[in-house]
Amino acid sequence: MTSVFPVTELPDLLSRIALAIPDIREWVCGLHAAHSRAAVRVCSLDLPSLNARFPVELLHQTGTVTVPRVPFPPVSDFDLPEFEAMAQMDMAGITFGNMYFVQENFAAAEGVHVHEFVHVVQWQELGLRDFLLTYGLGIVQHGYAGAPLEQIAFGAQATFESGGNDDGLAERVRRHASSERDAAIEVYRSNGIVVR
Numbered sequence: 001m002t003s004v005f006p007v008t009e010l011p012d013l014l015s016r017i018a019l020a021i022p023d024i025r026e027w028v029c030g031l032h033a034a035h036s037r038a039a040v041r042v043c044s045l046d047l048p049s050l051n052a053r054f055p056v057e058l059l060h061q062t063g064t065v066t067v068p069r070v071p072f073p074p075v076s077d078f079d080l081p082e083f084e085a086m087a088q089m090d091m092a093g094i095t096f097g098n099m100y101f102v103q104e105n106f107a108a109a110e111g112v113h114v115h116e117f118v119h120v121v122q123w124q125e126l127g128l129r130d131f132l133l134t135y136g137l138g139i140v141q142h143g144y145a146g147a148p149l150e151q152i153a154f155g156a157q158a159t160f161e162s163g164g165n166d167d168g169l170a171e172r173v174r175r176h177a178s179s180e181r182d183a184a185i186e187v188y189r190s191n192g193i194v195v196r
C-alpha cells in the first residue's frame, strides 16, 4: 500500500476517522439545513450532460448551491488534523449527500457538475458512513487526486470535457463505489477497527 501517511500510524488514523463519523453526520445535517433555501434543484438547471448521464429521480432529489468558497468539515476539531491541508484547498466543488456546492467561478462549468454528481451517486449508493470511511481511506492511501472515489469523478469530468459520451456511467459509479467500500471495510478490519 502506498500511503501518504506513515503506515505505523495508520490504525490510529483509521480509528479516528471512524470515531469522527457522528460529528461529521451532525455537521452535514447543519450544512443542509443552512443551505436548503438557497439550494437549486439540479433538474431545474439547463445541464444536458447531467440529464444524459444520471437517473432523473436523482436529479430531482439533489440540490446545488453556488458559494464563494466550498464548505468543508472542521476536521481539526474532529481530531483529524491530517485532513486540514485538504480543508484549505481551493476546490471547485464538493458534495455532501444529495447537496453539492460549486465555487462561484465554476458555476457554469458543466464538467464540475458532472464531477460532483458522480459523488452524489456515490453518497446515495454508500450512505454517509460508508462514503466517509471509503473516501477517507482513499485520501489516506492515495492523496486527493488519486483516491478511487475521486478518480472515477475526475474521469467522468474528463470524458465530458473531451466531448465523449458516458453510457452506463451511473451504474458503473455504483458498482465501483460498492467494490471500493468492500475493500475499504477490509482494510479497517485488518487494522483492528470495527466499523459495523
Ligand SMILES: [Zn+2]
Residues within 6 Å of the ligand: 115, 119, 149, 150, 153
Ligand atoms: Zn471530487
